[in-house]
Amino acid sequence: MAQVKNRLTPFFENISFDREDNELILNFGPQHPSAHGQLRLMLHLQQEQIVKAHPDVGYLHRGMEKMAENMIYNEFMPTTDRMDYIASSSNNYGFALAVEKLIDVEVPRRAKVIRMMLLEINRLMSHLFWLATTALDIGAMTVFLFAFREREYLMDIIEGYCGARLTHAAIRIGGVPLDIQDTFLSQLKTFLDKLPQNIKDYEDLLDTNRIWLMRMEEVGVISKEMALSWGCTGPMLRASGVAWDIRKEEPYELYDEVEFNVPYSDKGDNFARYRIYMEEMRESAKILYQTIDMYKETVKNGQTDLMAHSPKYISAPKIDIMTQNYSLMQHFVLVTQGMRPPVGEVYIATESPKGELGFFINSQGGPYPYRLKLRAPSFWHTGILTDLLPGHYIPDVVSIIGTTNIVFGEVDR
């Protein structure tokens, strides 16, 4: 069947002129390499200056909340990978934590340490990826290659752990499925020992680079009020003068046992955000060093459990399933029908690399969540472009989108 002819006649959808007020509407995206995914921006321009910006999202909408309402809790875990696919373990973790609070189980210490390692590795991966792509957008090809090299090393470690490089599904409700592999700690240590020099290399390339400074300094200034009003979290908020890090303020896992600082700045511009990402990488490395010691301590103390013990909600260890009839029956019910958490509601926020990742779950006692709302930080970090872009010039759009660090798997869900 031939396509309808008039549908294929070309029309200039990217540009339209309005003679009256000389305003030009530029359609940025949805297929723009520096839009970091499927972002469509309708920019109203006076000469090169933006007077109105209208972000249009939804090109990657998959209806995750709807899917969650039709899946048992464990089934939804791999779907969360597809939210912020740059750091998928942090999504897994946010969901696992919310369900764990709902069913009230305590995760064994070794699992907590492994989770923290995964989370911080994910943060490093995400920040390295951010640095690489943003630098590439600005034109710093070398930094892109350097940062991707380091990220690759981390992805190898993760691949060794869970077999996947991007969509990890490395965390389970109630713990982690596996202990870390033999080479994990030594590989991680090798990486961490090299990281300070790597970060210094990036900074040497960027910090005093004239082009970088011109594109970053005093560009995309977000005031504190604006950041709070728009629901900004994570580095976006910390760059605007609010030292709010959920790991510090509402500690989960063992974050209250490790020492780290929360870098923040009151400048609010692109450069402040860039500095915060760099400093956060150093802090993540600091945390990772401490978790290595914590892991070794659990080995010394013989804390080998990886999954919480809660027969009502979580399957028994494999050895019990294979040897004990009752464990096998529980496992069968949990796999085929799914766990049935108590009736109630929970909203749990965790500090993902992008900001506050929240899971709101309303359970009515069934094996499917009655309502699951994903609070993804990038959603509002995209929304803020409406207010942020006007007044800027076209080249600034690219650097501003870069420093907001938005990922469209998360925006569109």
Next chain:
Amino acid sequence: MRAYTPKDDVQAKAYYTDRYYVAPQVPKQEVESDEVFAADLAALKVKFDVKEAFIQMKQMIVYINASDIYGVLKFLRDELKYTQLSEMSAIDWLAKDNTFEIFYQMLSMTKRKRLRIKFFINNGDAVDSVESLFRSADWSEREMFDMFGIEANNHPFMKRILLPYDWQGNPLLKTYPLEGDEFAAWYEVDKIYGKEARDVIGPEIRDTARVDRYDSERFARLGFEVPKGTKITGNEEPNKQDYQEEGGVFLVKKFTKDASKIIDDPQR
């Protein structure tokens, strides 16, 4: 006779529930058990009608009247230092009592407290927009409109956000099936090829796990392929075809399973 399936909630249901099973409850605490929340609630009660309040999972949940929402959120922001609206959305209770439950998840960074403001509205009613208080509500309310069809009064741009502007139906309603409705099945066909192509192309199949055994064109019969248009009988000979050029391609050696060595130990 066909089994009766309820039309007001078409979401996945547990296929077996013990008739004596009573679901446990997540425990609720009195608001008085937390000093900060107790003070906040007392301040709130002076100005507004609070229907119910309790603490669950260390967060206070406050039920108010739908008409008070703008005032309550303004009061929370300006007086009680709940400076951020983290999230807002709705829960569909249409099947139960024809209402929506709207929740506003608030965060106070100075007090390190989170609370949730909630109220019920009837189906078809609109909520008051809080967009002028919290800009984040701009997009949240649009998303709620998109997903549930709940409009927000005084919102500057009440359009769909995640779905296309010309979409019909609200996907997070319990009446909306997971694979989409009739409109969803034809949306892309109509849009790209036109309505007149419906007969040729057919509806979009949104069940990703679906495999059509009699489909000879889409690799569904892997190992039993037949030429296009052949009538499928079900007794086809297995087709042992290697999907690679004869002699291999430049730099790539042709893979033959029998001649290759399989390494058992991945660590080697």
